[in-house]
Amino acid sequence: MNDVGDETIGALLERRARLHPDDTYCTFRDERITFRLLKRRVDQVATLLKAHGLARGDRVAVMLPSHPEHLYVIFALAQLGMVRVPINVHLIGAPLEHLLTELAPQALVVDCAYEAALAGLASPLPTLIRRNGVDGEFDAYAACVEDTAPLDVAADDIVALTPSSGTTGAPKGVLKSDRHLRAGPMAVLRLTEAQPGDVFLFWEALHHGSGVAVAIAALIGRFQLAMLERFSASRFWDEARQHRATHIHYLGSVLPMLLKQPARADDREHGVRIAWGGGCPSHIWQAFAERFGVTMREGYGLSELITFVTANVDGTPGSIGKPLSYYEVTLIDDEGTPVHAGDKGEIAVRARDARLGFLGYFNNAGADAAARRGDLFLTGDLAHADADGNLFYAGRKKDMLRRRGINISAWDVESVFAEHEAIAEVALVGVPSELGEDELKLFVRVRDGVRVEPLDLIRWSSLRLPYFQIPRYVEFVDAFPKTPTQRIQKKELSREVVGVWDGAHTDFRVAKR
Helix, strand or coil: CCCCCCCHHHHHHHHHHHHHCCEEEEECCEEEEHHHHHHHHHHHHHHHHCCCCCCCCCCEEEHHHHHHHHHHHHHHHHCCCCCCEECCCCHHHHHHHHHHHHHHCCCEEEEEEHHHHHHHCCCCCEEEEEECCCHHHHHHHHHCCCHHHHHCCCCCEEEEEEECCCCCCCCEEEEEEEEHHHHHHHHHHHHHHHCCEEEEECCCCCCCHHHHHHHHHHHHHHHHEEECCCCCCHHHHHHHHHHCCCCEEEEHHHHHHHHHHCCCCCCCCCCCCCCEEECCCCHHHHHHHHHHHHHEEECCCCCCCCCCCEEECCCCCCCCCEEEEEEEEEECCCCCCCCCCCCEEEEEEEEEEHHCCCCCCCHHHHHHHCCCCCCCCEEEEEEEEECCEEECCCCCCEEEEECHHHHHHEEHHHHHHHHCCCCCEEEEEEEEEECCEEEEEEEEECCCCCCCCHHHHHHHCCCCHHHHCCCCCEEEECCCCEECCCCCCCHHHHCCHHHHHECCCCCCCCCCC
16 A cells, blocks of 8 residues: 555645546535535635634534535644544433543534534533524635635644544544544555546445545545435435445445345346445355445454554455555454464554554543553454454454353354344343353344244254353344444443343253254
C-alpha cells in the first residue's frame, strides 16, 4: 500500500474541487453533488461554525441523520482543525449523557428530531446548533459566504474523538488524527479495488467510523457515493440497481439479513461486483456469493486503529485475511506469549509507523495503559491462523464463558445457532449458576413470520454442539440493542432467568452423543 502522506483532508478536498470540479462526488434523492458544490457548501458550514465562536481544537459533537449536510459538517470540522465527536442518533438517557459528559464537547450540532433525547439529561448541555427546526441555527449556513481562510491543520493533529464500540463496557473516546482518518480509506481502496467511475451504495451511518471512511475514500479514489437515508434489507438490491452500484458494504448482521430475504428471479441482475466489509461468517460467505453473484472481500479493523488492519483479497472463505503493510499482527495468550499455530490467541497489533498506531483514549489514562503491552495494542479480539497465515476471527476475549470447568467461546455457539433456518439473529451470554460459574442463556430473534419452540432449537443444537455448549436458557426478543456497526450490545441483555425457558430438567437428546 502507499504511504499515508501529509496532504490533509481539507487540502485533498480543495485539490479535488480545483482539478475535478464537475465530477460527481455524491447523489442523494434527486440531487447531484459535484466536488465544486461539495467544497462550496463545506466552506459555508465552516463560516457558520466560526460565527458560533468555535475555533481550532474545540470539540464539536455531531448528532445528525444520514444526509449530505452531515458530510458538509464532517469535512468543515476537519479543514478547520476542530475535533469532531460523533454521536449515535439513537442514543437516549444514560449512554447519551455518558458521551456528552466524558467527551465534553463545546458545541453540539443536532437535528431537532433528536432534541427530545437531550431534554431529560441531568448534565448541562453544550452550545446547541440546531438543524431543521424553528431555531434552526445550522440551516443559516446556506446564506453564509464561503470561508477562505488558509488551511491550518497538520496531518497528525487530532481531529476526531471516535467512541469505541462499547459492546461490553462504556464507550471511550478514541483519539483520531487527520492521518488516521485517511489511512482507513486507503485500506478501503486496497480491499475494494475501487476506481473512478465506480459507485458505492452508501447506507452507512455517519456517526460511525466506517461511514466516514467511505466518505473520505470517495475523495481519495474519486468513486461516487449513492447516498441512502437508511438501510433497508427489503429494498437493498432494488436500490443497488437504481443507482447502478458496483460495490456494496456490509457490517455485522447485514449479510444474514439480506440472505434471509425471499429469493427472487433477479437476485443476480445488478451491477455489483464486490461485497466488502467485516463480520461475515464462513457459512454465509459462500451462500451470499453464489446467490447474488458477487466477489466477497473481508477485513478486520477497530475504532482504536483504522477501518481495516487486515484484508482478505485472495478469497479464502471466512478469513479476515492478512495484515496490511501498515501493521504487524501477533496472536498471544494471557501472558503475552505467541500461541502455537492453529490455536486461538488475542489479536495484538504493532504499527510499523507509530503515527498510525493507537493514539490513546481521551482523558482515560487507565484504559489507555490497559490496552497496551509495550508497543503492542491489545484488541480484546480472538483469532486463529491457518498454515498460510490467513487469520480467522474467533470472537471477543471477554465473550469467553466458563461452564463446568470448561472455557466456552460465545462466538462458537452463536455461529452454530445462526445456521438454523428460523433464526435471524442470536446472542449468547453467561448468567450466574448455583455452582458459581456460568450458565448459558441464548437470546434469539426469529425471522419475520416464523415460529420455533425453544426445545426444538435445543434438540437441533444437540446434534451440532458438545453437551457443555448447549444453552440452558432460551429467551426470544423482537430486536437487539446494537452498536452503529450492527454488533449486538450484550451488556444491555438481561441476565434475569425468572420466567425464561429453562431446559435444566428437559431431555433434549435426539441422538446418542
